[in-house]
Amino acid sequence: TNLVVGLTGGIGSGKTTVANIFAELGIELVDADIVAREVVAIGSLGLTKITQHFGADILNSDSTLNRAKLREHIFSKPEELEWLNALLHPIIRAEMLKQLDNTRSPYSILIAPLLFENGLDRLVDRTLLVDISPEQQRNRTKIRDSVTAEQIQKIIDSQASREEKLSKADDVIDNHGERSALRNKVVALHNNYLKLSNNT
Ligand code: ATP
Structure with a gap:
């Protein structure tokens, strides 16, 4: 069996955006x-x-x-x-x-919003967190979805805190910057995962 990376992040963090870049690089995804x-x-x-x-x-x-x-x-x-x-x-x-x-594919990705909360991190070899601040989560979710600020906050509060996720993740992608900055970060991780998968 090959290397499995668990991809997670809170609501509106950019998981889907990041996952799409891995898919473009030929990596197969399973979506929880x-x-x-x-x-x-x-x-x-x-x-x-x-x-x-x-x-x-x-x-x-x-x-x-x-x-x-x-x-x-x-x-x-x-x-x-x-x-x-x-x-x-x-x-x-x-x-x-x-x-x-x-x-x-050489390694695969399990995408799970509640990777840590549901203990799915135990099923994967490595965890990757898409990290943004709660403020950015609120902004980006508000732009994307027609939900109230209260509904967004309720979801954020029901998920593990940013600090807890940061302390548990093996790898972190900072997604505070421009969308265009993401690709290079994903490619760097991809190369690292290819190396790791060759050694397993
Ligand atoms: P959810 O768990 O809520 O489905 P998600 O983690 O999959 O969210 P995305 O849907 O990838 O997050 O991103 C949330 C929103 O923010 C989307 O509208 C996406 O296009 C946008 N977005 C992602 N990354 C950036 C960025 N770096 N700059 C600006 N907007 C971004």
């Missing part, structure tokens, strides 16, 4: 958010179990998972949230590992 959706897609074991547990009411008319209904079911019911996590976390992990195992 996409995997989390795939494991409850129509026909999945996850969705079958959820339907057995909560009843067919949990589905939309097109048989997809009704996420709003699911949120209602687990909201203020810790035992239901626990049940759901116990079901989905192992499935998500196994699926991420399977997809990473199927990559063919």
